[in-house]
Amino acid sequence: MDTTPESPNLTASSRGPSEQSGSGVASSSVPLLSLRGVSKNFGPVQAIQGVNLDVPDGQVTALIGDNGAGKSVLIKTISGIWPPSEGKIIWKGEEVHDHSPRTATALGIATVYQDLALCDNLDIVQNMYLGREETKFGALDEIKMELATNQLLKDLSVSTVKSVRQLVASLSGGQRQAIAVARAVMRDSRLVILDEPTAALGVSQTRQVLELIRTLSSRGIAVLVISHNLNDVFSVADRIAVMHLGSLVSNGPISDYDTNSAVELITTGQSSRVPTTLAPSS
Numbered sequence: 001m002d003t004t005p006e007s008p009n010l011t012a013s014s015r016g017p018s019e020q021s022g023s024g025v026a027s028s029s030v031p032l033l034s035l036r037g038v039s040k041n042f043g044p045v046q047a048i049q050g051v052n053l054d055v056p057d058g059q060v061t062a063l064i065g066d067n068g069a070g071k072s073v074l075i076k077t078i079s080g081i082w083p084p085s086e087g088k089i090i091w092k093g094e095e096v097h098d099h100s101p102r103t104a105t106a107l108g109i110a111t112v113y114q115d116l117a118l119c120d121n122l123d124i125v126q127n128m129y130l131g132r133e134e135t136k137f138g139a140l141d142e143i144k145m146e147l148a149t150n151q152l153l154k155d156l157s158v159s160t161v162k163s164v165r166q167l168v169a170s171l172s173g174g175q176r177q178a179i180a181v182a183r184a185v186m187r188d189s190r191l192v193i194l195d196e197p198t199a200a201l202g203v204s205q206t207r208q209v210l211e212l213i214r215t216l217s218s219r220g221i222a223v224l225v226i227s228h229n230l231n232d233v234f235s236v237a238d239r240i241a242v243m244h245l246g247s248l249v250s251n252g253p254i255s256d257y258d259t260n261s262a263v264e265l266i267t268t269g270q271s272s273r274v275p276t277t278l279a280p281s282s
């Protein structure tokens with residue numbers, strides 16, 4: 001009987017072994033994702049305009065900005081929910097046409113929205129496989145799904161969950177976030193996008209989620225994370241991207257920024273100490 005769990009595409013060996021992450025140095029000359037001149041308007045409302053953003057492979061990019069700055073519209077554009085009104089989405093150097101949630105998934109873009117979209121009344125395994133259950137001889141292959149879920153959580157160093165047969169309703173906020181992230185990376189994800197993953201969490205749960213973000217990055221997965229908490233940003237990110245009034249005003253390695261310059265960029269869109277990136281580069 002074959003009950004060998006298929007580890008859901010998270011084996012470190014499937015990544016380039018030499019691809020570094022975490023030091024803020026670009027791991028490849030071609031970014032995983034580039035946006036060039038991306039705008040999105042809703043009728044007369046210009047939600048984002050002229051965004052030029054590079055997201056390198058295997059690194060954590062923090063997307064910051066005030067309420068209404070355009071962060072959510074930007075990640076929904078990357079996720080294919082709002083195709084850009086103007087501009088280009090470039091994946092590994094090639095322009096993506098007719099971007100949609102389906103093409104985003106096919107490319108390996110996985111997004112965890114703030115509501116997490118988990119089902120409280122189902123257990124962890126059921127949530128992980130909702131809508132894509134493994135079957136064997138026409139019945140659910142519970143053993144396979146359970147083993148694979150355990151393996152995935154182990155791969156992601158999620159150690160606080162006692163049993164994968166626990167109902168999601170019984171989990172803490174940090175654990176729920178971890179399950180939502182695990183579900184997002186089950187398919188061969190290259191870029192995981194997280195919208196405010198620590199917004200509702202206490203100190204120790206926040207730390208667990210930040211560790212999970214670092215684990216993803218160490219496995220070669222790029223992370224784009226929206227956060228309001230600059231402590232979190234400076235503890236987890238390799239790079240920063242700042243939105244202000246719909247424009248991306250600055251994007252670069254974390255070492256180019258400090259809390260003061262980040263706050264300046266968030267509130268005014270400018271900082272005397274950090275180069276801003278308003279001019280389109282192509």
Ligand SMILES: Nc1ncnc2c1ncn2[C@@H]1O[C@H](COP(=O)(O)OP(=O)(O)O)[C@@H](O)[C@H]1O
Pocket residue numbers: 042045046047048065066067068069070071072073074
């Ligand atoms: N579906 C929509 N229809 C019309 N306007 C929208 C829509 N979504 C966002 N906007 C507008 O786009 C701007 C940016 O919003 P958003 O990306 O949600 O900001 P953030 O996530 O940075 O707080 C806001 O002015 C917002 O009102």
Ligand SMILES: [Mg+2]
Pocket residue numbers: 071072073
């Ligand atoms: Mg938002």
